[in-house]
Amino acid sequence: MLTRRALLATTATVAVTPLPSFAATPRRAAPNLFVGTGGDGHTYPGATLPFGMVQLSPDTDVARWDTCSGYHHGDGSIMGFSHTHLSGTGIGDMLDVLVVPTRGPLQLQPGPIDNPDAGYRQRYSDEHAEPGYYRVTLESGVRAELTVTERTGWHRYTFPKGAGHILIDMAHMILDKWDSGPLIDDGSLTLHADGTLTGSRRVHRWAKGRRIHFAMQLSRKPDRVAFYGDDDAEQPKGATSVAAKRVKAVLFFDDAGAAPIVIRCGISAVDVAGARANLQAEAARGDFDTIRRAAARRWAGTLGAVSVEGGTADQRTIMASALYHTMVAPTLFSDVDGRYVGLDRQVHTVPTGQRAYSTYSLWDTYRALHPLLTIVAPDRAKSLVDDLIRQTQQSPYGPLVWPLQGVETGTMMGWHGVSVLAEAHAKGIPADYAAAWPAIAKRSFDFSAPDLDNSKGRDLYDAKGYVPADKWFESVSRTQEYAYDDWASSKLARVAGAEAEAERLLKRSGNWRNVIDASIGFARPRFADGSWWKDYDPIQLGHMPKPWWRDYTEANGWQATFLNQHDVYGLIAHIGGDAKFEAKLDALFTAPSTLPKNAPPDISGLVGQYAHGNEPDQHVAYLYAFVGAPWKTQKMVRRLLTEMYKNDPDGVIGNDDCGQMSAWFVMSSLGFYPVDPVEALYVFGSPLFERATLALPGGKKLIVEAPGNTAITPYVTAVTWNGRPWTKSWIAHADLVKGGTLRFTMSATPNPAFGRAPADRPPSFGRTLA
The missing domain is CATH 2.70.98.10 (Beta-galactosidase; Chain A, domain 5)
Structure with missing residues (x-):
């Protein structure tokens, strides 16, 4: 694997x-x-x-x-x-x-x-x-x-x-x-x-x-x-x-x-x-x-796209360093004459004014790096989207996975290039999204199409609703990641006018349920006959020794339980409702930080069983907002910002993964984060600085203020947007990019009432609780 x-x-x-x-x-x-x-x-x-x-x-x-x-x-x-x-x-x-x-x-x-x-x-x-x-x-x-x-x-x-x-x-x-x-x-x-x-x-x-x-x-x-x-x-x-x-x-x-x-x-x-x-x-x-x-x-x-005031000198340096690392990949791949090597191994030429890129670490970067670019570098985001569409058409495998220097490595699970495209469309970035649809459809529905490791078991996933653990390695993560890509692909199918396929994908995006055992409230390997792994321990990574590898991709049962990004309210209901889900989140962050001997070092930066040094759970601290407890998000996000990053050579708790770890810091220190990039909204956390200024196109500015913010004021007690009270625990991308002032009132004590009302909780799966 x-x-x-x-x-x-x-x-x-x-x-x-x-x-x-x-x-x-x-x-x-x-x-x-x-x-x-x-x-x-x-x-x-x-x-x-x-x-x-x-x-x-x-x-x-x-x-x-x-x-x-x-x-x-x-x-x-x-x-x-x-x-x-x-x-x-x-x-x-x-x-x-x-x-x-x-x-x-x-x-x-x-x-x-x-x-x-x-x-x-x-x-x-x-x-x-x-x-x-x-x-x-x-x-x-x-x-x-x-x-x-x-x-x-x-x-x-x-x-x-x-x-x-x-x-x-x-x-x-x-x-x-x-x-x-x-x-x-x-x-x-x-x-x-x-x-x-x-x-x-x-x-x-x-x-x-x-x-x-x-x-x-x-x-x-x-x-x-x-x-x-x-x-x-x-x-x-x-x-x-x-x-x-x-x-x-x-x-x-x-x-x-x-x-x-x-x-x-x-x-x-x-x-x-x-x-x-x-x-x-x-x-x-x-x-x-x-x-x-x-x-x-x-x-x-x-780097002038973002400037901050307040915080400590080290925190300001960490911010500048993180922003720098979000701007080094993907990397330019087309020559001055526009030629580049496509994923079909043929030489192509980009249209005038466009560029080809390499080094798309998409399993990582779809989560925060690409969302960040849509705010601070929208022209670059547009250039990348055009390239993703073009290379999706050229690749024998369709949607991009982890392409490097004209070679699709197929590294990690799923085909998360579709997330970047669906997010960009939701945010109004103009591009020919329909041109990518035939290749996306082939990856989604043609089970005879060539596979890499990232897409094995698609036929079983479609027929049974999950990838069986006795048929394919990393089956639990496969099922969940395929479901997320179905969600993103359903959006692109509608753009292409493929309504029937969009409905099929939307329905299939609920397959995550089939690998989360509601009776125990954990992601759990499931076999082809429908039975669950009996001797289950959420600390373990797999139920069989090598060469079968693992049941999860760089995660264990604890971490995989919260992998769902697109249907959070469905996950909450599946676990048993708001109270049980909130308690489950609490348990994740307080469980013993023990791992089995065969755990890869990617699973690092542990807070309980939450692993900040790896990507699968980097949205999880923000899930408290979906059960009306954003103050717990604020507390945990501030802890992660201050404990997981340092102004030292070992200042990133895990692999930076082409800027994703850094992008988490940049977004979170600004006070918001994209739990589901395709939803085109940001869930509030805890801003780290007293003031941040983001340069937007057309000379506009987005100013994020948190007057008097210090190390002992992690909690948000109130928010205003352009001077008006804002009771929601989230804000839409479309609002932020118009420019304006987002002001957080910070405190040493939480305000449990802020964001608690169902109408103030973030949308998910296109739904709100209002």
């Missing part, structure tokens, strides 16, 4: 300073790019632009789950600097085109992390990162600086006086003890007459069969170039190219320290010509410092 568990199972001086362009607005904190690089956050500190194609960052290791991003804070050495990275994922890949500036004897292998002297690894110091720029001093004395445009990486290496060399390692990649077969089966490097070095490789790691191509130019001509093939076999003297599986090139400089060496490198997933075109379009003019300043301005404008 392919889940985010990686197919893998020093202390540097960290200096983080504000962007120069922020100097005029001292209340705006600068992001700390090292937040999430320690612990299990799996982020990287290097240079990228908002949603950019290039992520130019240092790599410290490739063989541990800790280093899915290639970097882990606290590792004592750096292998080099590669051009592509994943942010916060639980599976590793990428790390393309490693550049290693160094001195001394030539070494072609990195060596082990516990013995940097045995290879080209280098210890380091004076590490510094800010949006769009990274700097470090290597033990060879080389000062390395990195910056980027969207599709090119810029390196500036300042060597000490004397000889030095730069290794280009195309064999560098994430490794895994379970890998078999050639992980790279095609590689090449060529030095052209104009001095440009180009290269390509095909990689079979997570996104199996993906290709990467590059074109690189240097500010100084090397005195000698050597090429190496498989087993580090040196090519004949004077060779200008090499073709093998694992290729390398070394650029030698007799006096590397004579002047800084600047490298400009364009990349493309299409071909070398695309990489050359990207390089020419984005790096033909300007110098390193000009590019760095442009990157800083770009980030200042993007």
